Amino acid sequence: xxxHCRLFARYAEVLGTEELALDLPERSRVADAIARxxxxxxxxxxxxxxxxxxxxxxxxxxxxxxxxxxxLAFLPPLAGG
Amino acid sequence: MEHITRAPIxxxxxxxAVAGPGRGGTALFVGxxxxxxxxxxxxxxxxxxxxxxxxxxxxxxxDEARAQWPGTGIAAQHRLGTVPAGExxxxxxxxAPHRAEAFTACRYVIEQAKQRLPVWKxxxxxxxxxxxxxxxxxxxxxxxxxxx
Numbered sequence: 001x002x003x004h005c006r007l008f009a010r011y012a013e014v015l016g017t018e019e020l021a022l023d024l025p026e027r028s029r030v031a032d033a034i035a036r037x038x039x040x041x042x043x044x045x046x047x048x049x050x051x052x053x054x055x056x057x058x059x060x061x062x063x064x065x066x067x068x069x070x071x072l073a074f075l076p077p078l079a080g081g
Numbered sequence: 082m083e084h085i086t087r088a089p090i091x092x093x094x095x096x097x098a099v100a101g102p103g104r105g106g107t108a109l110f111v112g113x114x115x116x117x118x119x120x121x122x123x124x125x126x127x128x129x130x131x132x133x134x135x136x137x138x139x140x141x142x143x144d145e146a147r148a149q150w151p152g153t154g155i156a157a158q159h160r161l162g163t164v165p166a167g168e169x170x171x172x173x174x175x176x177a178p179h180r181a182e183a184f185t186a187c188r189y190v191i192e193q194a195k196q197r198l199p200v201w202k203x204x205x206x207x208x209x210x211x212x213x214x215x216x217x218x219x220x221x222x223x224x225x226x227x228x229x
Contacts, residue, residue, distance in 0.1 A: 006131070008129065008131055008199070008201060009129055009201035009203075010201070010213045054131070054134055057131075057133050057134040057138075058134070058137065058138075058141075059197065073134065075131070075199050076201055076213070076215075077215040077216070078195075078196070078197070078198060078199060078200065078201070078215075078216060079200060079202045079213075079214060079215050079216045080130075080135075080171070080194055080197075080198030080199070080200030080216070081112050081159075081170065081171045081191065081194055081195045081198070
């Protein structure tokens, strides 16, 4: 399956990109996508092991299963308001 | 009304959006860019966001508040882009039959907004230096979070 990843603010700066596509095995979970990004991207190890994540524009936990076509966002510590 | 603006927040419009003949009490919270900070005088803040999720998350928070305080009119708007010190970056209005529900609903929305909205701010000081700035108490996802 293919998952579309988005990065914001300091995460985008550190990893040098605002989006990327990940090809993952079926039955992958959000945690698998996080591990892949941390291992595969230059500076990926600088991402926290347990970053805040949003799946299809809603907060989720890393245990959430992924589906083909999902949009997975890596959210730096929030600073709204 | 829309939950995101890149222009100054129109407070009159926000108040009009929540007003109603049965609503005798209205609470308004306005959060503004503070000039002072431990690292030096703040000239402005550049607000960045995950726009699509921001719209959706504000909508979810407002729906939760309306479900908890039925009959209450509630609206919120977050400003993005460059906001000079002293100007508003977020505003929440809640109008209810009586003041107690208005204050409580307004407080609920701003507290949830601070915890949940996908917004990031880059502070620019008077000397031109810039840095990402978090809200106090970084958010860490947990199983107990109500929005999972």
